[in-house]
Amino acid sequence: DRLKESKVYVRALFDYIPLEDKATPCQEAGLPFKRGDILQIVTQDDPTWWQAKRVGDSNLRAGLVPSKQVNFLNKFKHIFFFWLIIESASVSGFKTGLRRSFRLSRKDRQGSSGEGSDPGDPDYLTYEEVTRYQQRPHERPRLVVLIGSLGARINELKQRVIISKFLFCVPTDTTRPKKPHEKEGVEYHFVTKQQFDADALNNKFIEHGEYKENQYGTSIEAIRSVQAKNKMCIVDVQPEALKRLRTAEFKPYVIFVKPRVPESRRRRSAATSPGGGEHDLQEMRQSAIQIDQQYGHLVDRVLIKEDSASACAELRGILERLERESFWVPVSWVR
Numbered sequence: 001d002r003l004k005e006s007k008v009y010v011r012a013l014f015d016y017i018p019l020e021d022k023a024t025p026c027q028e029a030g031l032p033f034k035r036g037d038i039l040q041i042v043t044q045d046d047p048t049w050w051q052a053k054r055v056g057d058s059n060l061r062a063g064l065v066p067s068k069q070v071n072f073l074n075k076f077k078h079i080f081f082f083w084l085i086i087e088s089a090s091v092s093g094f095k096t097g098l099r100r101s102f103r104l105s106r107k108d109r110q111g112s113s114g115e116g117s118d119p120g121d122p123d124y125l126t127y128e129e130v131t132r133y134q135q136r137p138h139e140r141p142r143l144v145v146l147i148g149s150l151g152a153r154i155n156e157l158k159q160r161v162i163i164s165k166f167l168f169c170v171p172t173d174t175t176r177p178k179k180p181h182e183k184e185g186v187e188y189h190f191v192t193k194q195q196f197d198a199d200a201l202n203n204k205f206i207e208h209g210e211y212k213e214n215q216y217g218t219s220i221e222a223i224r225s226v227q228a229k230n231k232m233c234i235v236d237v238q239p240e241a242l243k244r245l246r247t248a249e250f251k252p253y254v255i256f257v258k259p260r261v262p263e264s265r266r267r268r269s270a271a272t273s274p275g276g277g278e279h280d281l282q283e284m285r286q287s288a289i290q291i292d293q294q295y296g297h298l299v300d301r302v303l304i305k306e307d308s309a310s311a312c313a314e315l316r317g318i319l320e321r322l323e324r325e326s327f328w329v330p331v332s333w334v335r
């Protein structure tokens with residue numbers, strides 16, 4: 001097991017504040033970290049508390065962090081307590097009733113969140129073992145995945161950044177009418193509703209969804225065919241697609257485009273378009289919060305979008321660095 005070696009790197013998938021942790025043997029010796037931080041695990045001699053350093057910290061002191069095991073137990077504490085209560089209840093009818101309601105509530109949870117006991121579920125997360133990875137000249141460039149809030153105009157950003165022929169973007173299928181400046185197969189594949197429904201039924205899409213009564217979906221074959229050109233390839237998808245894209249095949253670099261809505265703009269849009277504008281902004285903000293909670297641990301980079309020119313410049317910078325520099329990726333992608 002690689003995790004037994006002394007120099008192992010992991011990405012933290014949760015925030016840790018030692019001063020708030022009642023279980024730690026020594027709060028002062030704890031190493032605070034945030035979700036997404038890369039930790040170098042220095043020793044794992046103790047099965048419950050590891051010693052770690054935070055990569056990039058100027059302070060090189062190692063501190064205590066909960067091991068995978070201890071953090072896992074913490075997450076499931078409530079379930080163990082519940083199980084204990086059930087087991088200690090003596091009346092068998094009460095027991096069955098409780099068990100049934102427990103099962104039902106779990107099922108409800110799975111139905112509503114669509115996550116269930118999925119390992120990607122933020123509730124079950126601990127650490128992900130990572131390693132430095134740099135693309136070699138003969139290797140296929142990484143897939144760049146843009147995710148963002150509903151209505152965040154990511155497609156526009158994607159189109160603006162395509163300035164060189166070494167960059168390709170994967171068009172999404174949509175049922176919405178083509179706008180005059182758009183070209184079939186560039187911004188989107190424009191398809192009929194019947195075609196879209198048939199494709200969705202045949203599982204052509206890695207994800208699909210509706211926005212303002214139009215359907216949008218990205219097909220996995222479209223991604224593969226663009227990637228086969230061996231050029232850097234950008235796709236914008238709804239974050240659900242990350243579950244299927246985060247594999248060694250695609251090695252996605254995930255950028256979360258977060259709109260920044262300045263106070264003045266909020267007020268102006270509320271005044272100029274009563275209901276509509278403000279409602280859209282509200283929806284955009286809400287969806288950004290949701291993405292952050294549910295998928296934040298899978299994001300490599302957050303790009304705050306002030307306006308489209310600066311977002312575009314920043315995205316270009318990121319793409320250039322992706323070719324030159326090394327980045328942390330899950331070890332399973334390079335084994």
Ligand code: 5GP
Pocket residue numbers: 149150151152153154155172176207208209210211216217218236237238
């Ligand atoms: P537009 O029609 O203005 O280009 O895009 C409007 C909205 O459609 C986007 O902000 C986004 O919320 C949604 N959309 C665009 N592409 C996709 C996609 O690939 N999948 C899904 N589910 N929605 C998309």
